[in-house]
Every structure is written in C-alpha cells, then in structure tokens.
Amino acid sequence: MSEDSEKEDYSDRTISDEDESDEDTFMKFVSEDIHQCALLTADSISDPFFPRTTQILLEYQLGRWVPRLRKPRDLYGVSSSGPLGPTRWPYHCEVIDEKVQHIDWTPSYPEPVYIPTGLEMEPLYPNSKEDTVVYLAEDAYKEPCFVYSRVGGNRTPLKQPVDNCDDTLMFEARFESGNLQKVVKVAEYEYQLTVRPDLFTSKHTQWYYFQVTNTQAEIVYRFTITNFTKPASLYNRGMRPLFYSEKEANTHNIGWQRIGDQIKYYRNNQGQDGRHYFSLTWTFQFPHNKDTCYFAHCYPYTYTNLQEYLSSINNDPVRSKFCKIRVLCHTIARNMVYVLTITSPLRNTDTRKRKAVILTARVHPGETNSSWIIKGFLDYILGDSSDAQLLRDTFIFKVVPMLNPDGVIVGNYRCSLAGQDLNRNYTSLLKESYPSVWYTRNMIHRLMEKQEVILYCDLHGHSKKENIFMYGCDSSGRCKALYLQQRIFPLMLSKNCPDKFSFSACKFNIQKSKEGTGRVVMWKMGIRNSFTMEATFCGSTLGNKRGTHFNTKDLESMGYHFCDSLLDYCDPDRTKYYQCLKELEEMEKHINLEKVLDDSDTSLKEITLDLESSSRGSDSSESNDSQTDLLKLSSQIKNKKKHLKTKERNSTVESHQNSREEEQEVCDKGHLVQRHKESNADVEDIRTNVSDDCIFNYFRRQFPNQDL
DSSP states (O other): OOOOSSSSOOOOOOOOHHHHHHHHHHHHTTTTOOOOOOOGGGGGOOOOSSSSOSSSSEEEEEEEEEEOHHHHHHHHSSOOOOOOOOOOEEOOOOOOOOOOOOOOOOOOOBBBBBOSOOOOOOOOOOTTTEEEEEEEOOGGGGSSSSOOOETTOBBBBOSSSSSHHHEEEEEOSSSSTTTTOOEEEEEEEEEEEEEEOOOTTTTOOOOOOEEEOOOBBBBBEEEEEEEEEOOOOOOGGGGOEEEHHHHHHHHHHHOOOOOOEEEEEEEEEEOBTTTTTTEEEEEBBBTTTTEEEEEEEOOOOOOOHHHHHHHHTTTOOTTHHHHEEEEEEEEETTTTTEEEEEOOOOOOOOGGGGGEEEEESSSSSTTTHHHHHHHHHHHHHSSSSSSHHHHHHEEEEEEOSOOOHHHHTOOOOSTTTSSGGGGGGGTTTOOOSHHHHHHHHHHHHHHHSOOOOEEEEEEEEEOOOOOOEEEOOOOTSSOHHHHHTTTTTHHHHHHHHTTTTTTTTTTOOOOOGGGGGGHHHHHTTTTTSSEEEEESSEEOOOOOBEEEEEEHHHHHHHHHHHHHHHHHHHOSTHHHHHHHHHHHHHHHHTTOOOHHTOOSOHHHHHHHHHOSSSSTOOOOOGGHHHHHHHHHHHHHHHGGGGGSOOOOHOOOOOGGGGHHHHHOOOOOOHHHHHHHHHHHOOTTSSOOOOHHHHHHHHHHHHOOOOOO
C-alpha cells in the first residue's frame, strides 16, 4: 500500500489497531449464534455475486456465506508475524548465495588521515594481453535498460576467469551493495581494478565495495582502481580506504578500519572518447593468511541492514508505540520504500498543534554516511531520554531512511535503475520512473495541508570537502531578516557540534542545475528551513577531530546533535534564537566587503555568509583575510556556546559531549554579560529586553516540557 493511497491521521489509534477492532466487532456480530463450518476465498466461488478476490474470506455458517476481510499481511513492509520483504534485483544481475555481514565496531582512538610523503608512485598500466584477468562481472552490459526484477537476481553466476591459485588473490563483489567490474593481475602482488558504472549508465564510478580471499600475511600488495572520473578527490587530502577482516572480527572483535600506505589519486593515461580518467592507488599488508577481507569507499549500509533495523523497531513493544512504519511506495524493481512516522500518541488534542519535521536519506546510494546519520537520529529520537520524549511530544517526524533502495542493492553510486539522478527529478511528473521522489513530494504536500512543516533536511555524502555542513536556500529578492533566519539552525548545529560541523562551509544559494533537488523543491513549496546536509567521506578539520577520519559513531552522533539543535531552535524562550540572529549580523559587520567585492559578482547577501565555496571545507590555511575575520568571530561564538546549553540536557547526553568538553574553555561570566549587552543593543525592536541574571538562570534550568 502506498502512502499516497491512504488518508493518514495522527490519532493514538494506529491503523493496525483500527483494523483489529473493526474485525473483532464484525466477528462478534456474526458469531453470536453461528459456528464456523467452512472457510473459502471469494475467488473460489463460481457465483458471479461474489467478486474475484483473495482479500475476502467466506465462512459458511448456518446455511449461508458470511464474508470478512483477510487480516492484512505485510501491510507495513515489516511484520512481526512474517519475514521481511525479499530483496529484488534486475533479473540479469549475478548474485552469490553468501550473505555478507559485518560487526558494528568503533576504533578506540581517532584514525589519522594519511600524510603524503611526496614519494608516492603513479602506476600506469598499458593494455597487455599477457596480463591475467582474475575477476570479471559482465552483468552491467547485458541489458541497455531495466527490464524486470526477480528475488535474489541471477543465482547462477558465471565461472571466474581463473581458479583458486596458490598466490593469486580471489575477488568477489556480486553481493548486496557490492561494486567491482574487473580485476587484472599485472604483477605478482599488484592488481589493476575497475569499478562498475551505475547500471544503465556509463558514468558515476565512485563507489567500490568488494571481497578479497586467498590472502598472504606480511606481503605488500598494491591495488590501483583506474576508472574514476572526478578530477578532485578526498584521497588526495589524506582519506584512506576502509578495510575489514573476518579473522580480525572473529578473534579480536575489530571491524572496519582505515588502512593503506603510498596513497595517491592522479590522472592516468586511459582517456577515451574525450573523457579523462583518474586512478587511486594504495599499498597494504593483510594481517592473516587465508583470510576473507573487504575493501570499501565508505562504511557499507545495505537495504537488508535497514530492513533488519526497522524490523527490530517494529518488534519492540515500546518503540513501536510511537514509531509507525509504512510503505511509502514501491520502486521500479518492486522494492519497498519505507516512511516512518514518529510522534507520541495523541490523546484528545488537535493534531494541527504539532509541527512537522521531515528527514530523508540515501537518494544517492553510494553516500552511505547519510544512512549512519539517520540511524543515529532514530536511535536517539526513539530512545527513553527526557529530551527525546519532549521532541516526540512536540513534533511529528516523517523519516524516509532510504529513497533509492534499488541503487543501494546493486551497488550504484548516484542513480536509480532508471539511470537517472533522483535528486534532480523532484519536479518530475513521471511517477512510474521516479516513484520514491514523486511519492515523497506528494506526501509532504499533503502533510503541509494539515501541519506546519518547520524543517526539511535531505542527508547526503560529499566527496570533495571535509567536515559536515549544510546547503540552504535563498534568493536576492528576500528580505534581510528572512535570509538571516534561514541560517540560524545551521549556526546552532555548528555550536552544538564544533568539531564536526562547519558553518563557514555552508552555502545558501540556488544554482539553476539544482532546481530539481529536494531542498529547492521543498523550499519553493513553502518550507522555510529546507536543507541538504552534506557529510564528508573523510573526516574533520575542526577542533580535537582535526586531521582524523569520521567513524560510524561520529556520523551517528550527528543524529543526536540534529535533535539537540532542534530543541534549541524551537525553545519557547527565544534567547538562543535571537542571540544567534545577532551573531549572524555581527558576522556581516566584521567582513571586509570591499576586498570580497573586488573579485566577485555575487550578491551582497550571498557574499556575506557564503564565503566558503572551495573544496577545502573550513581549512583556514587557505582563507583570505575576510575569511580569517569570520573564523576569528566564529571562535568567539564557540566560546559563548558553553552557556547556550542547559545543564540538565548536557548531563543526560554526557556520552555525546566528551569531545566538546575537551575542546571548550570556561568563559568568564563578566565577558559574556558585556558581549550580551552589546548584542542586545541592536535587536530591541525584535524582542523585549532580558536581564543578564534571567539569561543565566535560563541557561541553568531544564528545557520546558510543553508544546509550541
């Protein structure tokens, strides 16, 4: 059942409860004086009076047929009474029987980025017939477009070019989310790899995820992927590939870790049809002999991982009370797109009083970091903390955790099985071609007729910039107050997470090529706070995290910080809101506009707050003078943030705050009071005066438990 086909309400009665109560009432009526004698489906009766359907059950009782509806089965996509929906592949895709699983593990120490020595090699591989092809997946070229799908795909894979040799590595990627097209052995311990383009396209070679077996320990192997298409990459900024060893997982409980030496990303000599390709090379020593290992571009998160996670929620008697899982629609391969509605059960209250917040993720299947952020968000919002309860009491959350399951299953980086980028087609009317974004837009449109949607955020991964940041919407025709207000939530997020989130990397303009994205379409529909959150594939350049990779827990923590910032943004006491608004005005005043205007035709509003447009993220080593002023001011803002959090909320999430407490210093109260007086001077027309003692009392009190 699609989200489009049901009239959804937010009463404390769920649809399943409603169905069961109706069925019980009906059966009580027909069973008062009759006993069951027979049970048939309606299509088994030849009488034309009965419709041909399997949804109506007929009970022959006391000489007459009594119809009743069959109990819904798999109505919500996940069911405690049955298996998950099967994973469907394009019929020609070869899929191995082995199910790949990884343990959830976080390194005990931050993993540093790779520092180039300047001596890294740039291997170039001329085509040679003498080289040995050790792996070849031909499924990408069997069909020019998607035809139909089948459960499990093609279970009769072709035999590999070589058998298991004594010293040759064996490769495999024909599993869920796997991507590897071809492997050639060019030397005894050196392998040339190519990744498969997105299915039914000839581009988007970025995501890789493959298995290696028949390993030898303490041997230096070299791997080179030769068909990347992006000129710039985080691999040239210190990013390392990810590695997983099954023996390490089984014996030492160690999961995914960053590895590699002599890492280099460079342009190679394989340009064809006017296109240039780029290579990634690295060396590595396996820790064990005869091990089964994996390499990946980012931490994998498959469609099966999502289904198992949703099933655990559905089977939890507590979380399932305020998290309802529905099937938004089916993809063109007939995989389910799920939508979660999270809110406290409503009792005798008007649903319009609760405002809505919408989150979506994995419209680009290779950006797996967005799934880890969504998981962190769901873990927190479905938890038992007082703040999570407050959020559920205050808002209705709509979450679409995986918009492109087809692409996730087959190991695409960017496209769906239509061969198109779904995040450029939110304006499309082609429901059959882009069902997930069509139904998402339609669901949001209907929701806006009932509730005010205060925030929309689509989660992504970024392949060129460090840190985590946001893209927002703005136009030159908007008033100053409005375009500053749209920057308040990202600014609050940067304060709550100063070692991961970079406000200076945020941008708030609309490019013509992005008018079909979810962020822009939702903004034009009337959602003022409409964002794309971009999470780097690499790591941070900020605070104590500077120079280290993000792990899964770092990404999950952003889900918590999102909730924390939402509480700040919607605090009934508007002190934090207006303080951030004032700080945004201060940023404008401290930027040398003349120097920026000399080199830019951008509008004043965009120049003021969108300085960071390079791929360097928030790296201040390459900033100009005006950017340096902005970073100095941001440092002052971070010092203020110590007093922007309530003590109670800090204590309830102490585990999320360790990195922040190490970085921040205790501010002098008199200095803050003086800065607060200065910041209040220009905003008296916006809000009433608040005494300094009142402000500090507010900073120390608990967040009020009340609706907006």
